[in-house]
Structure formats: C-alpha cells, structure tokens
Amino acid sequence: MAKTDTLEFNKEKQGYSCQFTSVGKCVIQIDREKSGTLSIYAKLEGMDYALLYQYPSVSFNDNIIFYLDVQKGLSIKILSEVGIMNAKMFYEDEGL
Numbered sequence: 492m493a494k495t496d497t498l499e500f501n502k503e504k505q506g507y508s509c510q511f512t513s514v515g516k517c518v519i520q521i522d523r524e525k526s527g528t529l530s531i532y533a534k535l536e537g538m539d540y541a542l543l544y545q546y547p548s549v550s551f552n553d554n555i556i557f558y559l560d561v562q563k564g565l566s567i568k569i570l571s572e573v574g575i576m577n578a579k580m581f582y583e584d585e586g587l
Contacts, residue, residue, distance in 0.1 A: 498569070498578035506572040515563040517582035520556040527573035529555065533565045540568050548572075 498519070500507040506527075513533070521529070526548045532540035543561070553573075561567060569578075 492584055494582060494584040496580045496582075498580055500569075500571070500575040500578060503570075506570055507575050508571075509569045509575075509578065511567055511580075513559075513561040513563055513565045513567050514580070514582045514584075516558075516560045517580050518556065518558055519569075519578065519580050521554070521569075521571070521575060522577040523553045523555070523571060524574040524576060525553050527571060529572075530570045531559065532568040532570070533561050534568075535565060540566075 498509045498511065498521075500509045528548050529546045530542060531544045533543050534540045546555070546557075559567075
C-alpha cells in the first residue's frame with residue numbers, strides 16, 4: 492500500500508537539512524522559498540555521510556520532485572541551501 496510521509500527540515504549552518512532512514516524506492520517533492528543547491532547524502536552505520544547527488548541551483552526552480560532509490564535501511568540526509576516550505580515522500584509500504 493502506498494504511503495506519504497512529511498519530511499521535517501531543520502535550520503543548520505550549511506542550510507536546511509532533513510535526516511531519515513531509507514525506505515527504498517521513493518519519490519520526494521520539496522517546495523522551497525527559492526532556487527538553490529540541493530544535496531543528497533547517504534551512509535552506512537558507523538560511517539560518515541557520502542554525497543549521492545547534488546543538484547545545482549540552475550538545474551531546478553524552487554519546487555522540485557525527484558526519484559530516490561537507496562537501499563532500505565541506510566541513513567539519508569537531504570541538505571538545501573535555501574528554506575523549505577513543505578516536503579513529502581511517497582513510497583510503497585510493504586508492511587501494510
């Protein structure tokens with residue numbers, strides 16, 4: 492069954508970040524205040540975050556949607572250099 496979760500972003504020195512555990516294949520939509528660089532990181536337990544993707548500000552406008560396929564259970568971090576107004580993740584929840 493499909494499920495939608497709201498992603499919560501917090502203000503940091505580098506911008507606005509959100510951390511969560513990967514659910515596997517998903518679609519993420521983020522509505523931002525304006526265009527800016529968006530970076531996606533992942534890590535295995537006990538390791539530091541490694542860059543998966545980086546979308547420069549010229550690649551997207553303020554509102555973006557993208558597909559993310561990262562092994563279920565890995566730690567994910569999304570970092571935006573500009574403010575986030577709303578963010579959601581859509582995925583198939585195999586547990587339902």
